[in-house]
Amino acid sequence: xxxxxxxxxxxxxxxxxxxxxxxxxxxxxxxxxxxxxxxxxxxxxxxxxxxxxxxxxxxxxxxxxxxxxxxx
Amino acid sequence: xxxxxxxxxxxxxxxxxxxxxxxxxxxxxxxxxxxxxxxxxxxxxxxxxxxxxxxxxxxxxxxxxxxxxxxxxxxxxxxxxxxxxxxxxxxxxxxxxxxxxxxxxxxxxxxxxxxxxxxxxxxxxxxxxxxxxxxxxxxxxxxxxxxxxxxxxxxxxxxxxxxxxxxxxxxxxx
Numbered sequence: 389x390x391x392x393x394x395x396x397x398x399x400x401x402x403x404x405x406x407x408x409x410x411x412x413x414x415x416x417x418x419x420x421x422x423x424x425x426x427x428x429x430x431x432x433x434x435x436x437x438x439x440x441x442x443x444x445x446x447x448x449x450x451x452x453x454x455x456x457x458x459x460x
Numbered sequence: 461x462x463x464x465x466x467x468x469x470x471x472x473x474x475x476x477x478x479x480x481x482x483x484x485x486x487x488x489x490x491x492x493x494x495x496x497x498x499x500x501x502x503x504x505x506x507x508x509x510x511x512x513x514x515x516x517x518x519x520x521x522x523x524x525x526x527x528x529x530x531x532x533x534x535x536x537x538x539x540x541x542x543x544x545x546x547x548x549x550x551x552x553x554x555x556x557x558x559x560x561x562x563x564x565x566x567x568x569x570x571x572x573x574x575x576x577x578x579x580x581x582x583x584x585x586x587x588x589x590x591x592x593x594x595x596x597x598x599x600x601x602x603x604x605x606x607x608x609x610x611x612x613x614x615x616x617x618x619x620x621x622x623x624x625x626x627x628x629x630x631x632x633x634x
Contacts, residue, residue: 398593401574405493
């Protein structure tokens with residue numbers, strides 16, 4: 389048997405990957421994209437969260453002395 | 461074998477185009493799967509590896525990184541991932557006889573025979589034969605993928621071909 393025939397035999401012995409495997413790859417990629425987007429959204433929310441917390445803290449700081457002064 | 465425009469596919473993948481991933485996947489998946497299967501002998505492991513490698517390639521390129529040779533990158537990644545998996549796991553299931561072969565140009569006896577003969581080769585020689593036959597990689601490229609000198613890759617290829625010829629009982633005509 390000549391080398392070229394042997395090479396062709398090897399090439400033709402390729403086994404087919406399961407058809408469902410592409411669905412799995414596609415789902416994994418979609419999940420990865422979704423995770424990345426959620427992470428970005430969280431990053432964007434973080435400054436807002438901090439801003440809200442700052443406002444709440446400022447309000448508390450303003451209100452607490454009044455409450456104490458009322459009671460006093 | 462249809463040749464895809466790799467640089468175009470890489471550019472599209474870098475922009476996050478998932479249809480480009482599907483195109484690359486359809487082009488290479490069967491040969492990559494067979495390559496991994498020839499090393500690990502486990503369908504489940506080979507499937508896990510292929511899924512992880514394609515996800516990794518997508519994330520790698522869509523995050524702006526560059527790949528010079530996609531085909532070599534895929535084979536190197538699949539090979540490394542398969543050996544990593546073997547290191548951490550000893551699971552090996554015997555391949556069922558009704559394994560689906562991609563090509564219909566050979567009869568089932570020839571396919572089974574060549575698969576059995578390939579399995580008789582030492583793993584490094586088998587990998588070289590598969591890389592050479594599946595993708596037509598040059599010896600230099602094979603050497604890069606396997607991280608061995610080019611001369612060694614060339615020598616192992618000749619050695620493996622000689623063994624296969626002997627086992628097939630054929631006459632050396634070339």
